[in-house]
Amino acid sequence: MSDTIASSSGQLATLRVHAADNVRVALKDLPAGTRVVDDGRELRLTEPVRHKHKFSLADLATGDAVIMYGVTVGRATCPIPAGTAISVANTEHSTASTTPQARRGQWHAPDVTAFAGATFEGFHRPDGKVGTANVWLVVPLVFCENRNIEVLRQCVADALGEDPYRDYKRMARELLHGKRDEAREIAAVERLFPNVDGVRFLSHTLGCGGTDDDAQALCQLLAGYICHPNVAGATVLSLGCQKAQIEMLKAAVAERDPQGLRPVHYLEQQASTSEEALIREALTTIFDGLAVADRIERTPAPLSALTLGVECGGSDGFSGLSANPLVGAVVDRLVALGGSGMLSEFPELCGVEHELMVRCRDDSVAERFRALMEAYQRHAAQVGADFSMNPSPGNIRDGLITDAMKSAGAAKKGGDSPVVDVLDYTEPQSRAGLSLLCTPGNDVESTTALAGSGANLILFTTGLGTPTGNPITPVLKIASNSELAARMADVIDFDAGPIIRGEASIDELAERLLQLCIDTASGRYRPHAVRLAQYDFIPWKRGVSL
Template sequence: MTRTIITDRPQQVTLRIHPDDNVRVALRDLPEGYEVDEGGVRLVEPIARKHKFALVPLAVGEQVVMYGVTVGRATRAIAAGEAIRVDNVEHATLGAGAESGASSWQGPDVSRFEGLTFDGYHRADGRVGTANFWIVVPLVFCENRNIEVLRQCVAEVLDDDPYRDYKRMAREMLYGEQAAPVPSAPTAPLFPNVDGVRFLTHTLGCGGTREDAEALCGLLAGYICHPNVAGATVLSLGCQNAQIELLKAAMAQRDPNGSRPVQFFEQQRIGDERTLITQALASIFAGLAEANRVERAPAPLSELTIGVECGGSDGFSGLSANPLVGAVSDRVVALGGSAVLAEFPELCGVEHELIARCASAAVAERFSALMAAYQAHAAKVGADFSMNPSPGNIRDGLITDAMKSAGAAKKGGGSPVVDVLDYTEPVRKKGLTLLCTPGNDAECTTALVGSGANLVLFTTGLGTPMGNPIAPVLKIASNSELVKRMGDVIDFDAGRIIGGEAGIDETADALLMLCVETASGRHLARAVSLGQQDFIPWKRGVSL
């Protein structure tokens, strides 16, 4: 298995990540003619910060190597000291040939965290939540309006509105400072042990394939049975593909004992809308009283299930934030907890490394089969994993999907892969699990939580304003400039690693402590304080 070795001190102005690499990364803007210390390479053109340049001349068809793996192929001759760009390099990998065998992993030293606990919500099924919500979900998009009516009613009576300040600002802009004030937040919450009510809406449930309906019910069941959820109110129209019985069957697979209170309301049976809203509101308020009976209590860190995700990645994401999150993932696994790595299109090119880490041949075969099926499904709609990098990724130095993948996979650390799951399947084992999802930020985060992640670590280099309705999402910036520019959405600065101010190990210890504080409710994630509650199911075969 290839291991990343940093051969330069991070305070230098260029970085060669692995001894086998034939490119280097510019840590700041470099002028034409700049001479690189190693090998005496002289830049033949300016190289922008975060971008790569060739260390040796590359002929047409020659492999571009970064992180010790193939991340592209030269489409024309590239001179030593020339920038790696979309006009001279295309996506290429060496394929997935490898054998499983992950028995030699040496976990990090976690002695300082042994015996440490977080204050979580203990559920009847034995799992522990990092938050405590009542959720309201529709089985079909036809109920979205009723969900919105319920959302506004509950926010009004509980005075639970994350956009209160914006509404006050809008009133003052339109009517002046003498405008009637927006009510302030209550000083004493009615349900102190509850983090709130979350209202999920979506565009599925009918009009698609039966596979879409089954996947939606599996996802909703994952949210209803999630350790961060005390119970749910479910709205159904009645005639849609995603039937109540289909959802109940999916819930029974995840919670056989039916330990959570769930109430169903079918509009076509009830009749008039007023009665539906009245009954649903009564269900929500009764559910809040039920949820309020549960208080936080100490739980071992082995009850953490960390979902890892990256969005708005830049040329530093694979050097700072992603390896940092990987180091935290390894620590959680070493403490007996779980980590979930997803985004299958962003594992393209590093399959052989992950297969080599699989705990058994069966796990490796499942991973290979799901990757192949996803690629084939994408091909049917004229797509390919090579299309994954966004214009923003490319502008910031992530030229090919393989280059992006090599850095994105670092979020999974180095621990053995104990299981591989298809979309909506729940986490079944402690350790590192791979989950088949698209790379789309919101769809992936939605899926990670649906499979059981009770905390999400989300890395970003460009800034991504999104979160999740029921699980805290901590944003980790790959560079310190992003923190200065968009600090209101960032929880942790990994740019200190690039700047040479801190190493990955000490920074990982600090980030793990922030995870503990967040899981205990003592740190409010920025995504939560900003009301970022993104819930977007994956319609398979469409997203990369």
């Protein structure tokens, strides 16, 4: 990003997101004649440019590529003089006829000298993986067990004195009774298992009544959670007659943990003598599991053991200008340090597939990406949907002129590093570097999938605000603008707003955010999603959700 930006008022008012871009973004409404300096070259706007909209930095001829985020986002449909606003009148979506800007094998890794030799304090597992948290997991194989899961959740919270809703319960009593009810006050007790971050309880609506593929996908997802490096062990509740059988889940777990290193307890209600017996047995496995998990302490681990999942939701017109490129810069730094990233939301990548394909490390990885994208589009067509190739009127008003421009902003969360692997839904991440993960665009379904494939820390960008979290993986929320960061300070963990105000560069904030990631992975910082017990879990019923 260039830092030599000026306007006629002397304020920083425009932004070039990537060094290869031939457009800049107006960060406020700019009148015609505004002076802009870009890398020492001065130009004046030929017409007014609205905030969040783009203008050309050089004369573009008909057919020339419009480049933003370092990738092709459109084609000039007529001559566009330097300083002219990019609009639907002079630019159209075009990728097939343009040459990708990226080149295989030509990635220039960022300078990571400041983090050379850096470590985080993690939980080392017997399989060699490292967790950023240490939780015991309680899982239902079918929705019929959700009620028992809730019973267990309340009983465990009460027994441990770690009810995350304690303050809200006190608030409700005060609202109802008009004063503080001392007799019913729930007191916090000393943590019995100081090395454990808690017990996490999943619930869902699947496991029976769907297709065989639905049952298999659920078992694969649950196996990803059970074998996750942040999970010490698990208790599984089954009714008995459902389609997603215990043996199916055991087989999925064995694929990920062939040596049986993770303790997993399977309980079947229809084989139990009573509900009370089932609950007693489940509680016993949970408390015994917590005692074992508590023996593990945090010890230093290299940053190569970190896998960042990246997600966006509740986006605004600044998300693709500040928060998303910032997260991409963090992913690039982690990859340069030997770590990994996962970019999901395949519908959000429609329009920049060609750029991602040339970033793939070899032809086989590129072919996997193409095949999965086409298969997803066929699934969507079967339910009467499609990946739209036209941005909405609201997108256009916010300056997103082409679908590729919108998608490039979303894809920027994955940075610029080579794509080393492409994963289908529920497949575990296994190669260091950046992987693409096939998920829908639905925020929680995609975040759920990122954790299921092994992300041990998730960066979630938002421009409007969202309370999304995950049961087993810490989720950091990055605001695209400072107004949101101030208004929802109890939800947002990091403010990318200084980028759009010209007060800090992406590189500067990337180093700060990477340090926050290290602090979070070490347990020194608790994300707001964890503090507020925002433990969202929604499996993807394939072919239904985009």
